[in-house]
Amino acid sequence: MIIPKEVRQKPLEYILLGIVFLTGLILYLFAGFDPHGRRLVVYGLAACYFFWSLLHHYKRGDLHLSIVVEYLVIALFGIALLTFSLF
């Protein structure tokens, strides 16, 4: 199995990210048919991912505006497509 270099270099940060994703998945399933609860989980997950990216790139020393914008757009992409598809 190929483990990308970025993961090998900062395994703890990616384990943290994995825990965030797993928690989000469990909470989403737990929300069941409650659209408000689902929305909160999606927004929360996107926010956590964004904050993780700030921490990750700050520690790497390459936290620049273009990277921040990239994460914001990816988070927005996920939120927009999911919320407008389902709610």
Next chain:
Amino acid sequence: MKYSFSHFFIPQEKNNHRASLLKSHFLLLLIAFYLLNQSVIKFISLVKPGILGYSSEITAQKVLEKTNAERQKNGLPELQYNSVLSESATKKAQDMFTSNYWAHTSPNGTTPWDFFKSVGYKYSVAGENLARDFYDTDSLMKAWMDSPTHRENIVNSKYQEIGIGVVNGILGGVKTTLVVQHFGTPLNAIATKNTKETKPVVTSSLAQATPVPQSVPETKVLSETKIKYISPLALNKIIGLIMFILIIGVLFVDGYLTLKNNVHRFTGSTVGHIGFLLVILLFMLVSQQGAIF
């Protein structure tokens, strides 16, 4: 031609070793395209009501059978099918289509109990479950059983009878199927047992189908048409899925080639992006159809 499009999907010198589709401005364009598509669907629903929607395969008989099965699992007696209760349930569904609302109480204040009264059903306890936009009975039942309040009605020992209304029509410009369950215990049944009368409760539940002397009605259709309906929900979901899979696929290719060619770039984490979008994709896949109330 091949060369001119490859930069969208494959990292190369021409795109500064980052697939163009993954660049922020292209992602924003994709979001804009998706929102535009949403607006078109909503516009069609407004100007051509009934074009969008879908025909469900749900029938009152199937709902009755599944409800009884759930009650059996919980060691409860089956609910008796009552055609008068079905009439009130059907009236409720028709009223939601006619007055264009989705709630237990109509905008003019009509409560579920008014429908019970209108058909002459005198109850000691009663309940109502609503559902819309479900394609099949299994998904509908799962949704109700996953909701504590709806489940409470389905496996409620206080109820003896059930009526089910399954009506097709146009709600909010979109063709859909409304499913209404009315539960009740006749007033005289309680009086016979000298039991204290209880107030009606609004909850959701399903009734069970025992071999009943009365026949279960077929789905009512408020607006007949030969059009093959397109579900706006399914359409949105399909377009969303395609876009997700496209971006995740490009991210995989981008990540693989970057790793293989040992390219150093000044970008966000490809692994993180893939992980985040895969989780959102999973959310989309596990999300059930329909809505309950």
